[in-house]
Amino acid sequence: MLSVCIGVGMASLDTAIANTALPAMAEQLHATPAASVWIINIYHLAMVATLLPLAALSEIVGYRRMCIAGVALFTAASLACALSGSLPALVTARLLQGLGASALMSVNGALLRVIYPAHLRGRGFGTNALVVAVGFALGPSVASMILSVWSWPWLFAINVPLGVIAVALGLRVLPRTARHGGRFDVMAAVYTMGAFGLLILALSDAAHLAPLPATLAELALAVLFFVLLLRHEAGKKAPILPTDLFRRPAFALSSLTAVCTFACQSLAFVSLPFYFESVLNRSPIETGFLMTPWAVFVGIMAPIAGRLSDRHSPGLLGGIGLAVLAAGMMSLYFLPLQSTALDISWRMAVCGIGFGFFQAPNLKAIMGSAPPHRSGGASGIIAISRLTGQSIGAALVALCLSLSSLHGASHALLLGALFAALACIASFSRLLVPVLPMD
Structure with a gap:
């Protein structure tokens, strides 16, 4: 449970501190405010687009493996963020960080269900909600304190030792869960990533008053991907989009x-x-x-x-x-x-x-x-x-x-x-x- 909490706490804390420190990162990377928004957006898009495919993959490879892999990728990507010297490098590292967070979040609830017996499960979900709330609450304060002493790369560097501890604990204490077999449906995963990624991108562009034709095109493509996904998965017992x-x-x-x-x-x-x-x-x-x-x-x-x-x-x-x-x-x-x-x-x-x-x-x-x-x-x-x-x-x-x-x-x-x-x-x-x- 501690390993899962550390991982969830890092993902929640990272979201809050990145939002708070965005102006400082834009200034030091010599990026325009509009371009720097991608430091936030790419993390969000990576999570939304890959959550359901990774959740489906976790039922094949096991929740424990997916969780540990997610924390490990998040930790490595945090180090890459700290070492980034340009906006494209930071955005790429944030993409990988979002994938790691997605892998962790995709199995968070499933692991809590395995770890806690049925009569104590509410207590487990309550603890998880507490960790998320603390992460969001501390985020702005942590970011302000770090930026008052050091530069923005330390915002990501603090994840590295925590991530190493979480991976070590996960390898030692996380329970091995049953795998349910089957083959991973690559086409369904592509349709899912296209549908949710374009939907969130369209909402984001609408929020930033992007040109209407581009936003409508993104929304239309999202609907097309959803239709293709539903047709592709019709009649399946365990679809990626869990209809x-x-x-x-x-x-x-x-x-x-x-x-x-x-x-x-x-x-x-x-x-x-x-x-x-x-x-x-x-x-x-x-x-x-x-x-x-x-x-x-x-x-x-x-x-x-x-x-x-x-x-x-x-x-x-x-x-x-x-x-x-x-x-x-x-x-x-x-x-x-x-x-x-x-x-x-x-x-x-x-x-x-x-x-x-x-x-x-x-x-x-x-x-x-x-x-x-x-x-x-x-x-x-x-x-x-x-x-x-x-x-x-x-x-x-x-x-x-x-x-x-x-x-x-x-x-x-x-x-x-x-x-x-x-x-x-x-x-x-x-x-x-x-x-x-x-x-």
Whole structure:
């Protein structure tokens, strides 16, 4: 478990510190702001495009091998990032880093299912959610501290010793899991990477107001790849895009809950810095502190919710948490212009409590509604749901800001509350569908 937590923590921390340090990296590499965005985008695209193929491959080669290989690649790529002397070299290293993170994330849920017995599984998912929350919470602070003393390559160099420790622990303690045989479907993998990669690329281009014809072309190609994928995999027992799992109502509703909730989170996290600085006239340093209560309370609530999910329905727990999240988002939408730090902080804390109460039970619900031999596919859907929701949220923030630079951030918060309400409805709907025990 420790090896998995170190790997997940590194991937979460790396996402946060890269976002924070992007201006410093652009300046020292003599790159334009527009070009430097690829340091972030290529990592995201690599993860989204390869998650499901790697999840399918993990069911053939074993979850343990995929996890160790992912951490090893992430560690080596982190060293390559630290040694990069130009933007193309750094972008290439970030591509490899994204592949390593994808391999790890594709089996994270599956390994937790193997490591923890059924009656303690909620506790395991709660611990995992805590690690992710801590990684995101510490990211900006860690980046600021490192950049105040050293240059940006050290942001990636700190991953190397941690990665070596994680690989050593993984080789020693991670359980060997059963392999389910079969051949890896290369064409299905190509279609999947094309479909999800182009979809996220189209959303990203729309968010950055790219020319409309190019965005529509990317979206059309994504739809074409999805059609080709569905035709290619029709009738297969274990497709890379797990349509067999989506026929299970509990799995489909849990995945929909995740997409809507992470869209809400993205709408908040992307729009709030604009709101705090442009509307409330807060400094960037104040903004960083004001964003912290959300992540802190996710970390506090996630283990509690995980333990509760071992005794209570994830649909009930998730629904309650998401109702709290929707209320917190509405309280931010109605935030007075003359607000104190306390006024903002308690609203952010409410959002964090609601989000933390949803996360671990929903992870358990997704994994628990899939049969054991499809744990790899279910684990991949967990990560895909998160990344898809975050991409949708970021694109909607860009749309809101382009429609109204003054009120766009407020409109994004209102949309976030709407997504949280939809997620709440989807979560409570799980109480109406049967969930067969899988273990």
